[in-house]
Amino acid sequence: MKNASALLLALDEPIFELDLDGVVRAATASAQALAGSADGYAFAECIEPRDRARLAQAVKRLVEGKTQATTLEVSFTASGDSVPMQAKLAAITGPTGKPIAIGVWLRDLSLEKASEAAANVQGTHLLDLVENMRDACVVEGGDGSVEMINPAFCALFDIKAAPQSLIGTSCAALFETASVATERRIGPLYFPLDAAGIDNQRDELAFALASGENVTQTTLAVDGEQGIAGRLHLFNTASQLSAEPRAADSTIANQMALVERIAQALAVSFENASTAVHRAEQVELPGQIIDNLRRVEDATTNAFDAVAGLLDFSRIEGTPVSLEPAPFRLRESVAAMVAGLVSHAENHRVQLRVRIEQDVPEQLTADGPRLMQALRNIAEAAMATLVVEAATESTADGASKRDHAAELNLSIAPEYTSESLIHLAFAVELRGGVRARTMPASSTMQLALARQIVRAFGENGAGKLEHDERKTGAHWQFTAALPFDNTRINLPRPTIVSLTSLPVLIVSGNTEERKQLAEMAKSWRMLPREADNAAVALQLLERMAREGSPIPLVITANQLRTQDGFLLAFRIKNHPALKQTAIILLANQGRPGDAIACRENGISAYLRQPIAAQQLNEAITAILGMQDDAEATATLITRHSLREQKKAAVLIIDAARDNAMFAAAGLKKRDYRVVLVSGADEAREAMVQETFDIIVVDPVQAGFPDNVVGHLREAVGEDRAQPRILFAGESPLASGSPYDGMVLKPFAKDSLVNAVEAIVGAE
Numbered sequence: 001m002k003n004a005s006a007l008l009l010a011l012d013e014p015i016f017e018l019d020l021d022g023v024v025r026a027a028t029a030s031a032q033a034l035a036g037s038a039d040g041y042a043f044a045e046c047i048e049p050r051d052r053a054r055l056a057q058a059v060k061r062l063v064e065g066k067t068q069a070t071t072l073e074v075s076f077t078a079s080g081d082s083v084p085m086q087a088k089l090a091a092i093t094g095p096t097g098k099p100i101a102i103g104v105w106l107r108d109l110s111l112e113k114a115s116e117a118a119a120n121v122q123g124t125h126l127l128d129l130v131e132n133m134r135d136a137c138v139v140e141g142g143d144g145s146v147e148m149i150n151p152a153f154c155a156l157f158d159i160k161a162a163p164q165s166l167i168g169t170s171c172a173a174l175f176e177t178a179s180v181a182t183e184r185r186i187g188p189l190y191f192p193l194d195a196a197g198i199d200n201q202r203d204e205l206a207f208a209l210a211s212g213e214n215v216t217q218t219t220l221a222v223d224g225e226q227g228i229a230g231r232l233h234l235f236n237t238a239s240q241l242s243a244e245p246r247a248a249d250s251t252i253a254n255q256m257a258l259v260e261r262i263a264q265a266l267a268v269s270f271e272n273a274s275t276a277v278h279r280a281e282q283v284e285l286p287g288q289i290i291d292n293l294r295r296v297e298d299a300t301t302n303a304f305d306a307v308a309g310l311l312d313f314s315r316i317e318g319t320p321v322s323l324e325p326a327p328f329r330l331r332e333s334v335a336a337m338v339a340g341l342v343s344h345a346e347n348h349r350v351q352l353r354v355r356i357e358q359d360v361p362e363q364l365t366a367d368g369p370r371l372m373q374a375l376r377n378i379a380e381a382a383m384a385t386l387v388v389e390a391a392t393e394s395t396a397d398g399a400s401k402r403d404h405a406a407e408l409n410l411s412i413a414p415e416y417t418s419e420s421l422i423h424l425a426f427a428v429e430l431r432g433g434v435r436a437r438t439m440p441a442s443s444t445m446q447l448a449l450a451r452q453i454v455r456a457f458g459e460n461g462a463g464k465l466e467h468d469e470r471k472t473g474a475h476w477q478f479t480a481a482l483p484f485d486n487t488r489i490n491l492p493r494p495t496i497v498s499l500t501s502l503p504v505l506i507v508s509g510n511t512e513e514r515k516q517l518a519e520m521a522k523s524w525r526m527l528p529r530e531a532d533n534a535a536v537a538l539q540l541l542e543r544m545a546r547e548g549s550p551i552p553l554v555i556t557a558n559q560l561r562t563q564d565g566f567l568l569a570f571r572i573k574n575h576p577a578l579k580q581t582a583i584i585l586l587a588n589q590g591r592p593g594d595a596i597a598c599r600e601n602g603i604s605a606y607l608r609q610p611i612a613a614q615q616l617n618e619a620i621t622a623i624l625g626m627q628d629d630a631e632a633t634a635t636l637i638t639r640h641s642l643r644e645q646k647k648a649a650v651l652i653i654d655a656a657r658d659n660a661m662f663a664a665a666g667l668k669k670r671d672y673r674v675v676l677v678s679g680a681d682e683a684r685e686a687m688v689q690e691t692f693d694i695i696v697v698d699p700v701q702a703g704f705p706d707n708v709v710g711h712l713r714e715a716v717g718e719d720r721a722q723p724r725i726l727f728a729g730e731s732p733l734a735s736g737s738p739y740d741g742m743v744l745k746p747f748a749k750d751s752l753v754n755a756v757e758a759i760v761g762a763e
Helices: 002-010 029-035 049-063 110-132 151-156 171-181 243-282 287-308 313-318 330-347 368-384 441-456 511-523 534-546 565-573 594-600 613-623 639-644 657-669 680-689 708-716 751-762
Strands: 015-018 024-027 069-076 083-093 099-108 136-141 146-149 202-208 214-224 227-237 326-329 350-356 363-366 392-394 400-402 406-417 421-432 466-470 473-485 503-507 527-531 553-557 582-587 605-608 649-653 673-677 694-697 724-729 741-744
Touching: 015 029, 024 029, 049 069, 049 083, 049 099, 049 406, 136 151, 136 171, 146 171, 151 227, 326 330, 330 350, 330 368, 330 406, 330 565, 350 565, 350 594, 363 368, 368 406, 368 421, 368 441, 368 473, 503 511, 503 534, 511 527, 511 613, 527 534, 534 553, 534 565, 553 565, 553 613, 565 582, 565 594, 582 613, 594 605, 605 613, 613 673, 649 657, 649 680, 657 673, 657 751, 673 680, 680 708, 694 708, 694 751, 708 724, 724 751, 741 751
Parallel strands: 350 406, 503 527, 503 553, 553 582, 582 605, 649 673, 649 694, 694 724, 724 741
Antiparallel strands: 015 024, 015 099, 069 083, 083 099, 136 146, 136 227, 202 214, 214 227, 326 363, 363 473, 392 400, 406 421, 421 473, 466 473
């Protein structure tokens, strides 16, 4: 920790190092300048009282190991003024992997907040000004595109498209379309921004509508550092329409209602078409049928986009959403919502990930369907911005699959809890992939509806959908304050008597891995079934549950296409018919936070590949309640926990398996963990997998070269504790033997047990 503290002090950033009680014990120079003190004070004293509860809960989650890092927005007050800061908190772990300190990095948000507030005020005033003007108005950007346009312009020039759908289009093309409504089809007139001889400050032109009424066009330009920054185009008629606009508004309202009904019908058709294509690909229907279904899907999408372009998104956002609060289960609702995202993710080559932190209650009271609709709309709109490129990669078994160009992360985390409400932060983050410059009209409509739903959840200080474009992708976030019930739901633990005839589902995209695991299961007389992806696995589990023959155990790889092992586990454990299914996750590459993710997603055992048969067997018997000492509460089973449950781990190297199995049974009854191998190669593989306290070896039967003890100690390695080695043979050891003890063969009753316990007792 001395080195860590020295490093902190050398950095020119406001960074604090806290102990587990939240007391500052080191700080950089800039942090000391902010706080006015070096160390020895509670960090919570430096922030506004209203933010301290959130800080305390964030620190608690870090200390308890429920999360490794978190980010908060707080008001820092130690310097006298209240300054908005972004506080990033991260756990600093020790050699045991447990938190021993907390690092806090502060970033000043005052400039960003001021700029954002100014931009919001300016943008809001300009938008209100444009939309509420009686005269037709168009705001043109510096690149010649339409930035704002009001309904009066569309009504004046008989343009059927909604004003919002014209934003971002070419101003020159818009004026050309509007010219059709003029008497000579030569107005309104557009001059390029760089046209010579045009007064950039004010231009007035006159033309007549087809009705004969005169129109005056006034153009006001704003100079920027590099030419014209934008222009405002105003159109005045000789006489302002009075009764006619109101009649027109009534007609438009009726037309809008009709268009919205058409859009809803098309949305259902689009969903059905996408589902049909997805299912056809899964059951491997002929290519001609799949192509026909894709044409239906494309035609529906084009029609939906075209109709969406007619909708006035400002009217959608202005329509209040009526919420119907009711108790619902959050994780079950999210799991059902994610099921509808899978086909979109596959079509856009997106890897889906979901994280709901442990501290988030399951039972909430709110309009759950509306909340899920908002999340789904945001996720689908995010994926719709991706440009899908044809790309393939080879799997380990030589097959070809589509790689994932992007990653979509849905996360739900608690911000803080009041007396009756929990404030939850919902975030959708899109990482990677090639993104289009413009969003499809249908996706814009989805975001507009999502924004209105989020606004309806804002009665308790929330209700704003924030969008942030980043270098790595895009990020949407909102907060909702919801009533909750923190009563835990404890499911009864299944008790399996025997592995014989027990069904097990093995899920992996690697054919060799599935084959290896299936052979292990068959050797224990289990009934293995296989699936190469999460979608097929869920379909099989659901079908078996409906038929009254549920599969009680799933062994899944972590690296799966579209839905990884964690998301598969989340959907299984939050499926009404599959809640009692036990899940073992096999990871080829472990990552920080995997243990937390296992607990969040209901995974019972987490083991690393390559996996030894003995380890997998013990994990299965532990989580299915077949061991006498199995815990009644759900505990994550790992390679280390399997070992820690026993007195000691014993490796027996003996080719005479029958007699060795007899001796091993006696050790197991005395609560020892026993691994039995027949030769040197298997022994080396077992020692790579785990650490043994005692090794029993028959040097004649083992197949080691001379100096068996030396080879065994070398195989263990210098960085691990060396085991005690027992000689097993038919004749006693000679004096000066390198072994730590011996036992005569053939093994007599309890002879090996007594020899092992003599060593364990001596230590």
